[in-house]
Amino acid sequence: MKQLVMNTATPVMAPAVALSLKSFYRSDKSATPLENAKQVLIFAPHIDDETIGLGGMIRKYASNGTNVHIAVITDGNNSNSADGQAKPSLADVRKQELLSIKDLLGISAITYMEYADGNMKDVASSDAFRGLIEKVKPDVIYTTSLIDAHPDHVFSAHLLADALKTTAHKPLLVREYEINCPVPPEFINCVMDITQEFGAKKKATEAFKSQVIAFDGFLALANIKASLVKDPNVRYVETFIESTPARFIESAGNLKKKDLEYYRYFKQANRTITLWWAIFKNIKLKRAFYESR
Numbered sequence: 547m548k549q550l551v552m553n554t555a556t557p558v559m560a561p562a563v564a565l566s567l568k569s570f571y572r573s574d575k576s577a578t579p580l581e582n583a584k585q586v587l588i589f590a591p592h593i594d595d596e597t598i599g600l601g602g603m604i605r606k607y608a609s610n611g612t613n614v615h616i617a618v619i620t621d622g623n624n625s626n627s628a629d630g631q632a633k634p635s636l637a638d639v640r641k642q643e644l645l646s647i648k649d650l651l652g653i654s655a656i657t658y659m660e661y662a663d664g665n666m667k668d669v670a671s672s673d674a675f676r677g678l679i680e681k682v683k684p685d686v687i688y689t690t691s692l693i694d695a696h697p698d699h700v701f702s703a704h705l706l707a708d709a710l711k712t713t714a715h716k717p718l719l720v721r722e723y724e725i726n727c728p729v730p731p732e733f734i735n736c737v738m739d740i741t742q743e744f745g746a747k748k749k750a751t752e753a754f755k756s757q758v759i760a761f762d763g764f765l766a767l768a769n770i771k772a773s774l775v776k777d778p779n780v781r782y783v784e785t786f787i788e789s790t791p792a793r794f795i796e797s798a799g800n801l802k803k804k805d806l807e808y809y810r811y812f813k814q815a816n817r818t819i820t821l822w823w824a825i826f827k828n829i830k831l832k833r834a835f836y837e838s839r
Contacts (some may be wrong), residue, residue: 584613622640686719699726
C-alpha cells in the first residue's frame with residue numbers, strides 16, 4: 547500500500563519538491579575541473595553505491611583515459627531483494643548487474659573484498675584496504691562519507707582512514723561521495739559537472755533490478771544540486787567533500803570521538819518526494835557533526 551501511494555504521488559509531488567530544493571542549494575560556486583589522474587580507486591560498500599555516488603564521474607574519468615578501479619567491500623548477502631531471492635543467489639545477481647554496466651560506465655577493474663554485508667562495524671583490521679591502495683596506487687580515492695545513514699558506509703570510510711595512516715602510497719586527494727545522507731551545501735567543496743555523462747549514469751541505475759529501493763531521488767539530486775554552480779550550462783552534478791589524506795584522517799579522528807550511529811538521526815534520500823525529509827531531518831545536528839570534523 548505504501549509503495550502504491552508513493553508511485554501515485556510521485557508524478558505530482560516530485561517536480562514541486564525538486565523546484566523548491568533548488569533554492570536551498572543555490573550558490574555561486576564554480577564547477578571543479580577534472581584533475582589529470584591516471585588511477586582512481588573507488589571504495590563501494592555495496593554494489594550500486596559507486597553508480598549512485600559517482601556514476602557520472604566514472605564515465606568522465608574513463609572518457610579521459612583514467613583507469614577506474616572499483617572495490618566492492620561487502621558481499622551483498624543482506625541486501626533488500628526486490629523479489630525475495632535467496633541470499634547467495636542475490637549476491638551473484640548483484641555482481642552480474644555490476645558487470646553489465648562495466649563497459650557503459652568505463653570501469654577498468656573490479657575487486658570484491660567480500661566482507662559480510664551489514665557488519666562493517668565489527669571489522670577491526672584495515673589491512674585489506676591498505677593492500678589494495680598499495681596495489682592500485684591511486685591518484686584519487688573515493689569513499690562513502692564519514693557521515694552517512696548506513697553504518698556500512700560510515701565504518702568503511704573509517705577503515706579507509708585507518709589504512710591511510712600507514713599505507714606506503716598516499717593519494718593526492720580523498721573525496722567523500724554522497725549516498726543516502728545529503729551533505730549540507732555549505733560543506734560541499736567539490737562540484738563536478740556530469741551534464742554530458744548523466745545519461746550513462748541514469749541508464750546504469752536501471753541495471754539494478756534486484757534492489758527494492760528506488761533511485762529517482764538520487765538522480766533528482768544530480769539536477770537539484772546543479773544550482774550550486776553559477777554556470778547555466780551545468781545541468782547535472784555530482785558533489786563531494788574533498789580532502790588531503792591527512793585532513794581526511796583528521797576528520798575521521800574527530801568524528802570518532804562522537805556518536806557514529808547516524809542512521810538513528812537521518813533519513814535516506816532515495817525518493818524524490820521524500821527529499822525534504824531526507825535533507826532537513828535533524829539538519830541542525832547534521833551541521834554540528836560536519837562542523838566538528
